[in-house]
Amino acid sequence: MEHIQGESLPSFPYFPDSISPSPLPSESLQISNQLPLQLQQESLRGLGTADLAALLLPTPNGHREVQEMMQVAGGSSLIKARRGDQGEQRHGGGKENVKGKAAAVGRTKKVNRPRFAFQTRSADDILDDGYRWRKYGQKAVKNSVHPRSYYRCTHHTCNVKKQVQRLSKDTSIVVTTYEGVHNHPCEKLMEALSPLLKQIQFFTQF
DNA sequence: CGCTTTTGACCGGCGC
DNA sequence: GCGCCGGTCAAAAGCG
Numbered sequence: 001m002e003h004i005q006g007e008s009l010p011s012f013p014y015f016p017d018s019i020s021p022s023p024l025p026s027e028s029l030q031i032s033n034q035l036p037l038q039l040q041q042e043s044l045r046g047l048g049t050a051d052l053a054a055l056l057l058p059t060p061n062g063h064r065e066v067q068e069m070m071q072v073a074g075g076s077s078l079i080k081a082r083r084g085d086q087g088e089q090r091h092g093g094g095k096e097n098v099k100g101k102a103a104a105v106g107r108t109k110k111v112n113r114p115r116f117a118f119q120t121r122s123a124d125d126i127l128d129d130g131y132r133w134r135k136y137g138q139k140a141v142k143n144s145v146h147p148r149s150y151y152r153c154t155h156h157t158c159n160v161k162k163q164v165q166r167l168s169k170d171t172s173i174v175v176t177t178y179e180g181v182h183n184h185p186c187e188k189l190m191e192a193l194s195p196l197l198k199q200i201q202f203f204t205q206f
Numbered sequence: 207c208g209c210t211t212t213t214g215a216c217c218g219g220c221g222c
Numbered sequence: 223g224c225g226c227c228g229g230t231c232a233a234a235a236g237c238g
Contacts, residue, residue, distance in 0.1 A: 134209085134210060134211085135210070135211055135212080136211090136229095136230070136231075136232095137212095137213090137229070137230060137231080138211090138212075138213080139227090139228065139229070139230095141227090141228080142226090142227070142228090148228085148229095150229070150230075154209090154210090163229095
């Protein structure tokens with residue numbers, strides 16, 4: 001998986017609010033072709049799980065660059081900006097009368113969530129970013145041969161989602177869109193760091 | 207048995 | 223109002 005450069009895609013960071021309301025091209029995802037610095041410098045596959053996870057960690061001072069970038073890119077997703085869709089607000093499907101149910105559950109109000117997309121060249125649709133995801137949907141997308149998959153972070157309190165889709169133009173390219181910021185540490189990162197932390201604890205005893 | 211994936215149904219927004 | 227579309231739900235199936 002190598003980082004894709006130099007396609008005629010909007011540069012990053014993009015400003016959703018400044019995007020004209022005109023209809024989007026068929027591939028309706030707004031794709032960033034310039035990754036945050038860390039991602040530019042290394043291919044995603046070259047990144048260890050921990051590295052990539054660290055980029056996505058919501059640590060306060062760890063990766064401000066990414067955080068800021070996400071906020072700039074986020075606020076309103078492109079689709080939201082375009083359609084006025086409040087993804088968090090909708091009450092979801094269900095076969096029977098789920099409306100009341102959803103309301104009873106008190107599901108969601110509108111929150112502008114940071115959202116960013118990046119593309120990678122990979123045979124695998126799923127790249128290991130260190131978090132655990134559960135797939136909750138898959139949809140055929142118009143003008144695209146490949147379906148779009150919807151994932152949610154499995155952590156109970158975490159509401160981060162991501163969408164994964166292959167470009168119809170170039171099958172080898174996978175577009176991953178993250179929505180939201182994890183409110184918990186990455187398990188795999190913690191696993192990787194725990195021996196180190198133990199060592200540090202040990203040495204700080206003296 | 208618990209967790210994940212699959213998949214068809216459903217919902218709301220938008221354009222016509 | 224209707225149909226299209228993207229996003230989500232949830233039952234059933236699959237898997238370790």
